[in-house]
Amino acid sequence: MKSTPFYGNIIPLAYIEQTVNPTNRYPHIFRPLNIGATTFRHRIMVTGHTQLYGENGTLSERHIDYYRERAKGGAALLVLEQQAAHPAGRNYHAGCGAWDTSVVPWYKRLAEAVHEHECKILAQLFCAGAQGSSTQYFDDWQPLWAASRIPSAVTEEMPVAMDQANIDELVQYFARCADNVRQAGLDGIEVHAAHSQLLGEFLSPAFNKRKDQYGGSIENRCRIILEIGSAIRDVVGPDILLGLRLSFDEYLGPIGITPEQSEQQIEIFSASGLFDFFDISGGGYHNLHVAVAPMGTVPEGFLVDCARRAKKVAGDRAKIFIVGRFLELSKAEDVLSAGDADMVAMTRAHMSDPFIVAKSAEGREDEVTRCVGANVCVSRLISNREVTCMQNPAMGREKLWGAGTLDTLSAGQQRHISIVGGGPAGLRFAATAASRGHHVRIFEARAELGGRMYELASLPTREGWQTAIDNLVRPLKRLGVEPNCKTTITANNIDGDIIVCATGSSWDRSGYSPYRPERLEIPGANLPFVVDLGHAIKRAVADKTALGQHVLILDETGEYHPLGLAELLSASGVKVEIITPRPFIGAETQRTMDLPHVMPRLKAAGVKITAQHFVERIEHRIAIIYDIWGGEPYPINDIDTIVLGMTRSPDDALYRQLVAEGRTALKIGDVITPRPIEAIIYEAEKFARSI
Ligand SMILES: Cc1cc2nc3c(=O)[nH]c(=O)nc-3n(C[C@H](O)[C@H](O)[C@H](O)COP(=O)(O)O)c2cc1C
Numbered sequence: 112m113k114s115t116p117f118y119g120n121i122i123p124l125a126y127i128e129q130t131v132n133p134t135n136r137y138p139h140i141f142r143p144l145n146i147g148a149t150t151f152r153h154r155i156m157v158t159g160h161t162q163l164y165g166e167n168g169t170l171s172e173r174h175i176d177y178y179r180e181r182a183k184g185g186a187a188l189l190v191l192e193q194q195a196a197h198p199a200g201r202n203y204h205a206g207c208g209a210w211d212t213s214v215v216p217w218y219k220r221l222a223e224a225v226h227e228h229e230c231k232i233l234a235q236l237f238c239a240g241a242q243g244s245s246t247q248y249f250d251d252w253q254p255l256w257a258a259s260r261i262p263s264a265v266t267e268e269m270p271v272a273m274d275q276a277n278i279d280e281l282v283q284y285f286a287r288c289a290d291n292v293r294q295a296g297l298d299g300i301e302v303h304a305a306h307s308q309l310l311g312e313f314l315s316p317a318f319n320k321r322k323d324q325y326g327g328s329i330e331n332r333c334r335i336i337l338e339i340g341s342a343i344r345d346v347v348g349p350d351i352l353l354g355l356r357l358s359f360d361e362y363l364g365p366i367g368i369t370p371e372q373s374e375q376q377i378e379i380f381s382a383s384g385l386f387d388f389f390d391i392s393g394g395g396y397h398n399l400h401v402a403v404a405p406m407g408t409v410p411e412g413f414l415v416d417c418a419r420r421a422k423k424v425a426g427d428r429a430k431i432f433i434v435g436r437f438l439e440l441s442k443a444e445d446v447l448s449a450g451d452a453d454m455v456a457m458t459r460a461h462m463s464d465p466f467i468v469a470k471s472a473e474g475r476e477d478e479v480t481r482c483v484g485a486n487v488c489v490s491r492l493i494s495n496r497e498v499t500c501m502q503n504p505a506m507g508r509e510k511l512w513g514a515g516t517l518d519t520l521s522a523g524q525q526r527h528i529s530i531v532g533g534g535p536a537g538l539r540f541a542a543t544a545a546s547r548g549h550h551v552r553i554f555e556a557r558a559e560l561g562g563r564m565y566e567l568a569s570l571p572t573r574e575g576w577q578t579a580i581d582n583l584v585r586p587l588k589r590l591g592v593e594p595n596c597k598t599t600i601t602a603n604n605i606d607g608d609i610i611v612c613a614t615g616s617s618w619d620r621s622g623y624s625p626y627r628p629e630r631l632e633i634p635g636a637n638l639p640f641v642v643d644l645g646h647a648i649k650r651a652v653a654d655k656t657a658l659g660q661h662v663l664i665l666d667e668t669g670e671y672h673p674l675g676l677a678e679l680l681s682a683s684g685v686k687v688e689i690i691t692p693r694p695f696i697g698a699e700t701q702r703t704m705d706l707p708h709v710m711p712r713l714k715a716a717g718v719k720i721t722a723q724h725f726v727e728r729i730e731h732r733i734a735i736i737y738d739i740w741g742g743e744p745y746p747i748n749d750i751d752t753i754v755l756g757m758t759r760s761p762d763d764a765l766y767r768q769l770v771a772e773g774r775t776a777l778k779i780g781d782v783i784t785p786r787p788i789e790a791i792i793y794e795a796e797k798f799a800r801s802i
């Protein structure tokens with residue numbers, strides 16, 4: 112028997128409309144929007160976001176399932192992940208191209224899957240420009256095309272400046288792609304001219320240094336897009352939608368695209384009569400941390416001023432879509448009611464919970480798994496791996512774990528399950544097992560739930576992690592499972608048909624480093640002024656001076672914890688130094704886009720950061736440091752506390768004891784081995800579905 116899982120209700124919007132009236136709650140959202148011949152049933156959309164589920168250069172079954180789920184969940188418009196318009200414009204390994212007719216059957220299936228749920232879908236056509244990779248496709252290496260010979264700060268590749276023949280070819284390729292889109296029955300096309308990819312480069316004075324008719328004046332910089340728009344219109348006619356995605360502000364000051372320049376561009380594009388909408392974004396590859404802002408950095412709807420200005424220029428000649436960290440329908444409602452935009456995009460919000468619209472429309476906002484800005488999604492994209500959400504392991508696995516896939520148990524199959532540990536593994540396992548009908552109890556030794564997430568939530572700007580904990584706890588409460596906190600469990604006071612050990616892991620105290628495999632510990636790491644990262648954070652949160660006035664953090668994690676601890680301490684005047692043997696500090700936080708936000712704050716607070724250095728030994732209040740490439744070691748003196756941010760080890764004592772006693776025990780999460788939180792939540796879901 113199938114049931115609706117707690118995190119993804121499949122109630123169709125038609126049903127919602129009959130039972131409750133969402134127009135009362137969000138009157139400006141639940142108003143149809145007409146653009147040309149197309150009617151959108153309401154005003155919440157999802158902008159293009161690359162999932163990397165492609166196979167053989169085009170879409171896959173995984174894509175169809177992914178978009179169908181979000182259509183089912185109530186979105187009015189989905190923009191398909193960027194589709195390269197030309198072979199020179201591809202970037203990611205599993206990226207898709209749109210120029211070959213082989214895409215038509217895929218697009219057709221996609222359109223059918225989405226239309227079945229009264230949702231519209233547009234293809235986003237793009238070229239990566241300097242942001243591509245010339246050696247990505249093994250049998251088709253070719254130079255990158257760009258507006259000018261300016262390399263990307265991300266890929267660091269020198270592109271070719273396109274000549275007239277290249278430009279003419281590109282325009283023709285866009286037209287070919289458009290014909291494929293038209294034949295397949297998608298609802299339209301968004302030409303991607305944002306985020307300093309190829310067409311964004313043409314628009315930007317920072318990346319377009321051309322002296323011909325495509326460079327110099329704003330009119331000239333817009334020319335290639337007008338030629339593309341015109342070629343597309345010739346193919347698709349007036350009846351399917353055509354829009355442009357633009358970075359309204361490149362955040363480069365007067366050297367890049369400024370809001371004032373964008374107003375002029377939008378005037379030119381509106382006057383052309385080619386475009387039905389402008390989809391307003393901001394930033395580029397040089398500052399992706401703004402375009403895809405992580406937790407604790409920008410306010411919800413931070414680009415609304417841009418939309419308001421764009422709308423004023425476009426008037427009734429084109430509609431304005433806006434994006435930018437929208438997390439709740441209520442904020443979107445405010446924007447729409449003020450008339451600042453015609454549609455609001457909630458993109459990561461739909462990765463985290465595809466049913467956010469349906470649930471909110473029904474007044475079940477407390478059932479939404481709210482996006483917290485952890486940016487595991489974009490970090491996976493940057494690592495060229497399939498994109499998924501840290502909180503939603505069903506993202507990209509809709510066929511397996513999407514709405515309606517959870518089996519409930521028949522009478523007699525239910526077990527009494529005791530879960531020890533209220534971190535991400537225990538909480539997720541508990542909710543899924545309870546949803547299936549098991550009798551679940553969960554125990555946590557600390558007063559607070561969340562485990563490792565709670566540690567993170569206590570650091571400056573990391574409140575989003577508390578939201579992630581709340582997202583895990585709310586379903587449990589709805590299922591009538593009340594977590595037992597402040598309850599220490601041993602093998603003697605626990606029972607149940609199955610005991611699930613989700614007791615997590617602890618930071619190591621030995622100082623073992625994979626960079627020094629010949630030694631098992633740092634000499635002197637056992638001195639009393641040396642503490643591990645977990646205890647250091649706990650003590651500093653309780654009392655910011657508890658670690659003294661001079662703290663040295665040794666970081667091998669590349670994660671946020673050491674940076675957050677440094678920020679917490681330095682804000683209270685503590686002198687903080689961080690040393691890492693890695694090439695630079697915070698590699699993980701660079702991928703999640705946190706690094707460019709936190710580093711200036713640390714610099715301003717006087718935190719000293721030294722990369723490619725490590726510790727030879729520790730003496731009383733002294734660390735002997737060395738440059739990993741050679742040279743004489745030197746001391747750092749008068750240290751009050753040394754913090755070890757090194758490896759973690761499983762807290763598996765309970766599991767081992769239960770197994771020794773021959774009892775039925777299961778270990779999950781860090782108890783198996785410490786891993787990223789998304790891997791832990793995935794595993795908890797997998798195991799809880801299998802028992
Ligand atoms: C994993 C990921 C992939 C993205 N890929 C694209 C893309 O293919 N095309 C595009 O225009 N924007 C892309 N974006 C940017 C989003 O469209 C959107 O502008 C951004 O996520 C901010 O919106 P949000 O705060 O609602 O998530 C991507 C964002 C993420 C997180």
Ligand code: SF4
Pocket residue numbers: 459460462463481482483484485486487488489499500501502503
């Ligand atoms: S990984 Fe984080 S930022 Fe990305 S969708 Fe999930 S919760 Fe949001």
